[in-house]
Amino acid sequence: MPIATNAVKRGKMQFYAKLFVYLGLACCLIFFDLKKQSFSSIKQEVSHFEYFVVDALLPSKDWVEQFASYFYSKGKLAQENEMLRGDQLLKDGRLQTLASVERRVEELQALLGLYQRSAFSMHAVTVITASDSPYEQTLKVRFEDGAPVKAGDYIIGARGLVGQVLHAEGVVAAVRLISDQRASVHVQILRTGFRGVVFGRGGRGSLELKFVPEETDIEVGDVLVTSGLGGRHPYGIPVGAVVSIEGADASSFSTILLKPLANLNANEDFLALTGALGNDLFVPDN
Amino acid sequence: MAVLPQKVSNKKIAWSIAVGLLFSTVGLSGISRSIAPDVLALVIFYWALIGGDVRPKMSIVFLLGLIVDFAVGGAIGIHSLKYVLLLAVAVRLGNRFQMSIRLKKIAFIVVTFAVLEVILGGVVLMLVKTPMDIKSVFAAAIWGLTWPIVEAVLAKNYSRIGFK
Numbered sequence: 428m429p430i431a432t433n434a435v436k437r438g439k440m441q442f443y444a445k446l447f448v449y450l451g452l453a454c455c456l457i458f459f460d461l462k463k464q465s466f467s468s469i470k471q472e473v474s475h476f477e478y479f480v481v482d483a484l485l486p487s488k489d490w491v492e493q494f495a496s497y498f499y500s501k502g503k504l505a506q507e508n509e510m511l512r513g514d515q516l517l518k519d520g521r522l523q524t525l526a527s528v529e530r531r532v533e534e535l536q537a538l539l540g541l542y543q544r545s546a547f548s549m550h551a552v553t554v555i556t557a558s559d560s561p562y563e564q565t566l567k568v569r570f571e572d573g574a575p576v577k578a579g580d581y582i583i584g585a586r587g588l589v590g591q592v593l594h595a596e597g598v599v600a601a602v603r604l605i606s607d608q609r610a611s612v613h614v615q616i617l618r619t620g621f622r623g624v625v626f627g628r629g630g631r632g633s634l635e636l637k638f639v640p641e642e643t644d645i646e647v648g649d650v651l652v653t654s655g656l657g658g659r660h661p662y663g664i665p666v667g668a669v670v671s672i673e674g675a676d677a678s679s680f681s682t683i684l685l686k687p688l689a690n691l692n693a694n695e696d697f698l699a700l701t702g703a704l705g706n707d708l709f710v711p712d713n
Numbered sequence: 714m715a716v717l718p719q720k721v722s723n724k725k726i727a728w729s730i731a732v733g734l735l736f737s738t739v740g741l742s743g744i745s746r747s748i749a750p751d752v753l754a755l756v757i758f759y760w761a762l763i764g765g766d767v768r769p770k771m772s773i774v775f776l777l778g779l780i781v782d783f784a785v786g787g788a789i790g791i792h793s794l795k796y797v798l799l800l801a802v803a804v805r806l807g808n809r810f811q812m813s814i815r816l817k818k819i820a821f822i823v824v825t826f827a828v829l830e831v832i833l834g835g836v837v838l839m840l841v842k843t844p845m846d847i848k849s850v851f852a853a854a855i856w857g858l859t860w861p862i863v864e865a866v867l868a869k870n871y872s873r874i875g876f877k
């Protein structure tokens with residue numbers, strides 16, 4: 428028989444011998460402990476020692492628990508913070524929706540007020556699309572079937588003039604905003620009665636009163652309204668307020684910039700003035 | 714045969730056993746002792762399975778079991794019996810274990826722990842007629858599912874180990 432096989436066999440024998448010894452020893456210990464309670468005194472001593480160790484280690488245990496609880500609470504706080512942040516975002520969204528609805532209701536109430544205040548012909552229009560290009564500032568609006576909306580009608584918001592109908596077909600009309608580069612409105616300064624023409628500058632937040640001699644009495648904050656000249660459109664629809672006046676070096680005209688009073692960007696509902704109108708539609712605040 | 718091509722130092726095994734001993738004696742806060750893992754048993758079994766020549770010795774395992782028994786206050790010798798049996802199973806079936814696929818390895822560990830728990834429960838039942846705690850059998854088996862974690866840690870730290 429080869430020597431290697433003998434060595435392996437001997438190793439196995441040794442292993443099993445050791446295993447049986449230890450298993451036997453363990454079984455004996457179990458038997459003596461459970462049946463004879465041989466180790467109860469040792470167990471008692473050990474438990475005393477344990478109490479002593481636990482007492483000694485109690486402060487450090489507290490410290491460890493505090494340490495763990497610090498990290499646990501920190502993690503929990505971070506988790507709660509994350510949840511609250513998500514909740515806040517959701518609520519912010521809802522709040523913004525509510526604010527938008529509130530704003531729209533206010534706008535509609537103002538338009539209704541205008542409608543009720545006036546005995547003149549006007550029809551509600553709703554924005555379908557808007558072009559915000561600097562070269563073309565237009566809206567497409569929808570109105571109720573049968574409403575006599577036609578080219579040239581003024582579109583007004585609760586605060587003032589928005590634009591003019593370019594053409595209407597069916598229940599849809601194209602509207603050129605007063606801020607369009609090609610738009611012009613004949614206006615009058617409320618304070619002085621000076622008349623002029625306001626042109627769009629291609630941006631929704633900006634208008635320009637052109638060809639105003641430098642010596643003209645005009646101040647920042649002056650409100651300009653439609654002049655009503657020609658009889659087709661009413662007098663007194665607010666158009667814009669002066670925001671800056673600059674004298675030009677090479678010209679005898681001032682550069683006067685205005686801010687439209689109507690909210691050209693945000694509103695969704697306007698009124699189309701479709702009939703002969705009087706001059707008492709808007710009552711300026713100041 | 715050394716299973717780990719990159720030999721694990723005895724120091725590392727000693728440290729892991731010390732940590733296992735600490736957890737097995739002190740217990741894990743928040744987990745009832747009947748379902749808490751016997752961390753030392755897991756450590757011993759895992760090292761015995763993969764440690765090859767550097768696996769824990771039977772005498773040391775026996776002594777560790779005695780320490781746990783005295784510390785926990787249970788039947789003296791029960792943990793010694795458990796650890797010795799675990800070591801014996803690991804020594805006899807370690808090579809076959811190494812050759813198995815991961816699922817078989819997990820199944821082997823789970824079954825070993827469950828069977829061992831039943832054997833120990835049976836021994837106690839035989840001697841003092843204490844009913845076997847079926848929860849502890851399930852818990853012991855379930856803690857055997859920690860093997861993939863151990864395997865992942867070892868694979869990361871001992872890159873030359875070819876785990877199947």
